[in-house]
Amino acid sequence: MLIIYTFFTELLGYFIKYNDEFLFFSDDRYAWHNVIIYNIYQLIFFLFFYRVYHRTLKKSFHRIWSKYGSYLCILAYIVNSIIANPLHNRLSYAHIVGSFILIFILVMYFLEKRSEESLYPQKHNLLFWVSMGLFAFYLIFPLVLIFGNISIDVQFYLRRILLSLIGIMYGCFIIGLLIGKRQAFR
Helix, strand or coil: HHHHHHHHHHHHHHHHHCCCCCCCCCCCHHCCCCHHHHHHHHHHEEEEEEHHHHHHHHCHHHHHHHHHHHHHHHHHHHHHHHHCCCCCCCCCCHHHHHHHHHHHHHHHHHHHHHHHHHHCCCCHHHHHHHHHHHHHHHHHHHHHHHCCCHHHHHHHHHHHHHHHHHHHHHHHHHHHHHHCCCCHHH
């Protein structure tokens, strides 16, 4: 479902930006603004994975932290929406908070995986590959948001890095889907 949601979000974002038939705003100054769908997408993306890991983590201490992390993320999006209009501005501060929370939850997941014994090697665990992809992307993503507004040159190089990280993340997802086994999931 998440892959389909991602696909349709990207498709809608493309049509809003490059096709005059798809508009959120009738004012021509904002006709190309599609940032609201990405702000909503990013919040749903974070909450989806927080929920997945909340259900997957076994230690109650880790589960409590993942629950509070999701509350903190929602609060960050609300506060950032008050500070910056989410219809026209990227909610960078909320994305950064959400990224750090996801990294924290992923570290808890990796610590649990390291301490548990499994009959199946990690290479057959889909969630492990998804976690690796998310970790690779969201470890760097906050830095891209922080340094992305410095200059055009920096934006050019950070865009390359961001696209590479997206490729790595989805590459890990695909590897997990191809070699993952249902019995190894956790």
